[in-house]
Amino acid sequence: MTARCIMVLGTSSGAGKSWLTTALCRHYARQGLKVAPFKAQNMSNNARVVARANGLSGLGEIGSAQYFQALAARAEPDVRMNPLLLKPEADTHSQVVLLGEVSEALSHTPWHERSDKVWPPIAAALDALIAENDVVVIEGAGSPAEINLMHSDIVNLRVARHAKARCLLVTDIDKGGAFAHLYGTWALLPPEDQQRIQGFVLNKFRGDARLLTPAPEMLQQLTGVPTVAVLPMWWQHGLPEEDGVFDDRSRANGVVTRTVAVIAYPRISNLDEFQPLKNVPGVRLLWARSPADLAGLQVSDWVILPGSKHTSSDLAWLRQQGLDAAVASHARKGGAVLGICGGLQMLGEALVDTHGIDGNAPGLGLLPLVTQFAPDKTVVKTRAVFGQVHGAWAALSGVEVAGYEIHHGQTQGHSAMLAGGAVLHEVMPGLAWQSGDGQFKGQILGTYLHGLFECPAVLHALFGAQAPTLETVFDGLADFVEQHFAPQVLARLAAA
Incomplete structure (x- = not known):
């Protein structure tokens, strides 16, 4: 078994990578495929206790986002799905959790010296998931086009290359400047990585999608990449935000008890x-x-x-x-x-x-x-x-x-x-x-x-x-992307 790898990249943090990855995990699981999520490195103090995997005894920690993604994929969560977790303890220091266990040595290793040390176990974890599944849905972090970080990247382009992933690039259109964000991110990628981008996704759109014309067509002329989905603003999906952030809107039409x-x-x-x-x-x-x-x-x-x-x-x-x-x-x-x-x-x-x-x-x-x-x-x-x-x-x-x-x-x-x-x-x-x-x-x-x-x-x-149960939430996410993605896009991404 060799999985097809689908990767969700973003133009920035908060663009919608985590929830879209979760939705795709449930979508492909509903097609009868064996699915696993993966994120090489996550920085969050929201963590869950999961199995160590590979016959190792005991339990370990992974980021909550990958825990929920595993549940959406109908898979048993394990530490390989988020092999590196950084848990901030101060503004300039994080506890490093590698394959579920705190590493004091890595916690005291400078940031730019850490990549070469952690990449081998990250790659091994990804390879194991690829060997065991039909589809691996991979989440990136921040933006893949941060030119000051590309040389030490272990979560975006390096993962995409290793997995030979087919990538989606998602942006938050509600913040404004979405087409510039998409084009700028694509343009800063090396040419071989530009070829990995299979589609642009506009997230959190308010209004009539027909009013976007001709921007998607112009963007495709510039990049060769189609806009494959316009996702309406949807704050009631019921999935926790990756950093646990919530607002104060009630789901009961303003009636607060x-x-x-x-x-x-x-x-x-x-x-x-x-x-x-x-x-x-x-x-x-x-x-x-x-x-x-x-x-x-x-x-x-x-x-x-x-x-x-x-x-x-x-x-x-x-x-x-x-x-x-x-x-x-x-x-x-x-x-x-x-x-x-x-x-x-x-x-x-x-x-x-x-x-x-x-x-x-x-x-x-x-x-x-x-x-x-x-x-x-x-x-x-x-x-x-x-x-x-x-x-x-x-x-x-x-x-x-x-x-x-x-x-x-x-x-x-x-x-x-x-x-x-x-x-x-x-x-x-x-x-x-x-x-x-x-x-x-x-x-x-x-x-x-x-x-x-x-x-x-x-x-x-x-x-x-x-x-509503988590199962209800996961199915609602899958329904949403199936409704708003262009026909056959999701099937083509997972095709052999």
Whole structure:
């Protein structure tokens, strides 16, 4: 078996590469083909726990975008689909994850010296996927025409050449200048790579596509490349953006029954796991970066402290903004607060770091917990059942959940506070804790489990109606591209 490789390149970040790759994965899977996604290098703090593959034991991390692409392809996600993951820890430093495992050596290797070291395992991962599948749908990164990066490229042109990929080039027409972006990107490519571009895709178009004439025809005269799809603006597709970004538009025609405010600290991670909440009719998600963003919340609204790539620094930022008092105030009024992973750690009394992993810091003091950081990183898939849950989160009682853990540090009850009479409910052993019957009366819940809102049982328990499933989302993406691509284009791309 030797796969045909189809690659989605973009004129810039945010052009639409990730969701188009996901849509193509589901389209080709629906044709009865064995499909796998691939992205050589991803930079994101949104990661998922997957299999190591090739008979290797244990689990590893890949970017969330490739995880969803694998599910769309009806394939088991594994680390080969995103062999290199960069997780930013500061403005000038990223943790490097190679084939699912953190590499301290690569994390301290200068950027331009890294390419030659990581290319062999990247190429081997791609070759293995090509050998095992009918189609490999490859996602590029940023733009392939960044002339200052071409010499060290391991994610765009080098991959396209290695895979002999047939490429689409997508641009965001809503930003303006789309035809210039397409032509300029094509013109900056070496002639042999220009030949790989099989079609241009205009994404996020508003209005009548007939008004674009004669620009697509003129562009084809200049380049020899046809415009094969004009994709209308579609923000309700239900797939998380690659960086987890969302806006505050409800899917219920403006009728909002609950607001969920997510604290958007600088090193926020795994934000994509909240997309299922956005898909629930009547739920509005919003960023909270200042106390003013929480000022208008009702008792029925939620505040979520999400994961963090650097808990102590994000906790310091939260305090600098005055959000610590705003979160506590919401809870005192009877509002619900949820902390996930790093957010759970922030809710406790203290962060203790004797190994220089994350930093020491006093917690928010909303749960009588202490977190001790350690060098070993927990990377596991987890299935558990909520015990008896009280107050605002009582609907979760007895609900079985499946998710994943990615964290440094272990958390347990603050022994002195518990001995002094503090009440803490451990509602999932070692995984989730809830405030007792004192000041907050069960309003505060913290858990290490990511992916909570991707469990249909959780959504049903909390909202009484099931939100669209991921399968519904993937099929909707495939329907969309099948409707808007020119006839036979997708078939020709995958033809032998």
